[in-house]
Each structure stands twice: as C-alpha cells, then as structure tokens.
Amino acid sequence: MKWYKKLHWQIILGLILGLFWGLISALAGFNEFTLDFIKPFGTIFITLLKLIAVPLVLASLVAGVTSLNDTASLSRMGGKTVIIYLVTTVFAISIGLVAVNVIQPGKALPDETKTELQETYQGNVGEREEGAMKIQERRPLDFIVGIVPDNFFKSASENSNMLQVVFVAILLGLGIIKVGGKQAEILVGVFDSLNDVIIKIVDMIMKTAPYGVFALMAALIVDLAGDDLSRAIGLLRALGWYCLTVVIALLIHVFLVYASLFRFSSKMKLKDFFSAIRPAMLLGFSTSSSSATLPVTMERVENNLGVDEEVASFVLPIGATINMDGTSLYQAVAAVFIAQALGMDLTIMQQLIIVVTATLASIGAAGVPGAGIVMLVVVLQAIDVPVEGIALILGVDRILDMCRTTVNITGDAAVALTVASSEGKLGEPNLDD
Secondary structure (H helix, E strand, O other): OOHHHOOHHHHHHOOOOOOOOHHHHHOOOOOHHHHHHHHHHHHHHHHHHHHHHHHHHHHHHHHHHHHHOOOHHHHHHHHHHHHHHHHHHHHHHHHHHHHHHHHHHHHHHHHHHHHHHHHHHHHHHHHHHHHHHHHHHOOHHHHOOOEEEEEOHHHOHHHHHHHHHHHHHHHHHHHHHHHHHHHHHHHHHHHHHHHHHHHHHHHHHHOHHEEEEEEEHOOOOOOOHHHOHHHHHHHHHHHHHHHHHHHHHHHHHHHHHHHHHHHHHHHHHHHHHHHHHHHHHHHHHHHHHHHHHHHHHHHHHOOOEEEEEEHHHHHHHHHHHHHHHHHHHHHHHHHHHHHHHHHOOOOHHHHHHHHHHHHHHHHHOOOOOHHHHHHOOOOOOHHOHHHHHHHHHHHHHHHHHHHHHHHHHHHHHHHHHHHHHHOEOOOOOEEEE
C-alpha cells in the first residue's frame, strides 16, 4: 500500500493543512468564514463518532461476554483492568510531580505576565468551580452507585455515562448465557451481526477523518488566535516552560511506564504498538475527547493490535471513563506550577495529597474537552492553593488538552494489550494498515 493511501498519513496531512489554513485565516481576516463554513464539518465528524460509540460498546461487549465459557474469567479480567489503570495513574502523577519540581516553570514566570493572565482569564474560573463543587459533594461510594442506571435509555443518551452502558451490556450478556439454548443463540447472532454492522459504519466514518481533522485544527487556531495571531504566540512564549514541562512528563510516562508494561506482559515492540494505534492517537489529539475517539480506538486495538474483541470491548470503554493518566499528570504539574507562580512552597504532605486527590478525581471524569480543568479545581482546593490561579494556565489549556488526551488513549490501548496478553487473548498484530 502506498504511503499516501494509509489513514494515519491522511490524518497528519489534514492536521498540517488545517494548521496552515487557521494561520492564514487569522492573518488574512477569514475567521468568520472558517467558523461558519469549515468548523461545522469538524463538529459533524466528532458527532458521528459520538453517535456510534454507545451502540458499539453495547453490541461488542454483549458479544464478548456471551462468548465466555465462565463468568469467573470476566471477574478476573475486570479486577486486572481496574488495578492496572489505577497503578499507571499513580505513576503518571508521580512523574508529573518530579518533572515540575525539577524544572520549576512557575518561578520563571514574570510578575507582569501573571497579572496580565489573571486579568484576562479570571472570568472563566467561576464556571469551573461550579463543576468542581459537584465532584466534591460526591460521597465515597457514589461512584459505584452511579454505575447502576435506573433508566438504560437515559444512560445511552449521554456518552459520559459509558460505565452505565458497560454495566447493562455485561448484565445483558450474563442473562443471555443463563438462558442458553436456541433463544440464546438467536440473541447472540443478533448482537454479533449488529457489531459487524457498526464496525463497517466506523470504517465509513473514518474515510472522512482527514477532512474532519482539517476542520477541527483550522477552527482551533482561529479560536486561539482570534484577530491577533501575535497574542497567541506571545501567550505560548510566556508559558513555554510550563507547556514544555507537561509535554516532557507525558513523554516520559509513555516511554517509561507503557514500555515497561509491554516488556513484562508481551513481546510487542513499542514501535509496532504506535504503528497500530496511530490513527486513534491522532484523532485523540485532534478532538481532545477520549469518548469521541473510542470507536476508532476499539477498531485499531482489535484489528491492528490483535487484542481479542472480548477484552477490547470490556477494557477500552472503562478506560475512556476512569483511565486519565495524561489528565492526572497534567493536574500534578499545573497545581505545583500555580503554587510556584504564586510564591507558595508545597510540602511533601501536600504533594502526596495531590497524588491521592488527582487519582480519585480521575475516576468517573467525563472523557470530553475541558474536564481536566474541573478536576484541577478539586486538586487545588485540597492543597489550599487559590483556585484563581487557574487563570494563569487557561490560555494554553486547549493545546495541552490535546496532548494529554493522546496519552489517555495510548494508555487505554496499552492496558487492553496487557490484559489480553495476560488472559492469552492476544493475536498477531496487523501493521500493514
């Protein structure tokens, strides 16, 4: 297959062209045209991916559960999944804390820049505080209670309720197993066929990915730059050390923690892993949404990594909800950066509180753009750092959101590979596509 026919190269081309169009639009005054006639195609692309996410999870997970010979393996797989996700999250936060304490980007921020940033973005802090209050009001077991829905159709209407969809799919699959006989065979055939149909629909949607990514990137540049491109460039320059700290820590996490997972659980090389899931990573970067990227992640993990459908359909939807390695790492860096910028020295105990709070806050967080900022409010309040300090980082949050979402998706795929390998359900990878 020629290189330009491969999906990931087409998506990369869409990203680059979208970037250039966004810059030209900001410089030449085409912003109105870009927002009115180009951005909608990116919105439609994301909406299509979200549209197919719930049916895909339901059909594939029911098909996977009914293929099990015993329910004990499902319980074992679930335990492994949750434990690995939590362990990698703790590692991510720890790496973020080490990076921000070594580089100390907050101390390099000039006083005039702090004042300017706080004046510019202070008005956006209030709505994040409201979202954080809802999280803080949760009781310790509310997360578990929230997994069980009282109305499945209501749950299926919101992609943020993916764990409830997973619960219903598992319950339905177990019910089909218990019924057995001809009736069970009919239902299994229905869900298997439905799953095949949905996979074909995902393939159809992905043919539009380069155009969707182009529109999303062009709109992002316009939103960031507005009518003054120099303002966006100046903002990036002022917060350069902070952005660099986050990116370095994310890269260390990927190449240290995930590479270690592969080394201990399978023989797959990191290069082959990235080759297999590259389109999902690029889409995660473009959309900043784990939920929107979920259908593509599932398809690449099953068809290209060789993970059994039974494992992928169980591990990945859970990961899109509770596995927030990139987001949790970012929160650790952001919290300490804000404290440094405000002249506050955090104690070891306060930094341990960051580890615990960020881990707990990541569980059940919505896999949508901007959810990390709401979780950051919770972390800051836990260590007595003024929430108003968030204004210092809001200007570049959208760009860093793209980076941390990419790591979240990479983590979902890595854990799926690890669980599949430990369960003996990992086939040969397909790296040609």
